[in-house]
Amino acid sequence: MRNQGKKLSTAQRKEAMIEAMRHTLHNVSAATRYVGVSRTQHYEWLKTDPEYKASIEEVLDIQLDFAFAALMKLIGEGKFPAIKYFLETKGKHRGWGASKAIRNYNYQSTPQLECEFEQMTDEELDLYIKDNE
Secondary structure (H helix, E strand, O other), rough: OOOOOOOOOHHHHHHHHHHHHHOOOHHHHHHOOOOOOOHHHHHHHHHHHHHHHHHHHHHHHHHHHHHHHHHHHHOOEEEEEEEHHHHHHOOOOOOOOOHHOOOOOOOOHHHHHHHHHHHOHHHHHHHHHHHOO
């Protein structure tokens, strides 16, 4: 896109940046290189132009939606790391988290068993879960 012999107005460069950010999924370096503006200029526009900032934030939302869809696909495929990540980040209010990675409501837990789980690495916990499915 770089100025192909034509001088773009500020409004045109901003619009080109917004479009480049969409195409690069919010990769600032790639977008600024493509449009031919500096990163400094991009960040200055973010500070001084509320409409530009809102458009760029909308692009970030698209990127987050893209990543969330990919995460949901992995969860749908039964990929344990994706499931674990989702539960640890979105399931805290239900007791999921690094300190409570395994819960079994069918029996009363014992301090000895809890201690064993706390000492296991993530890989050991993954193996334990696979063996007990």
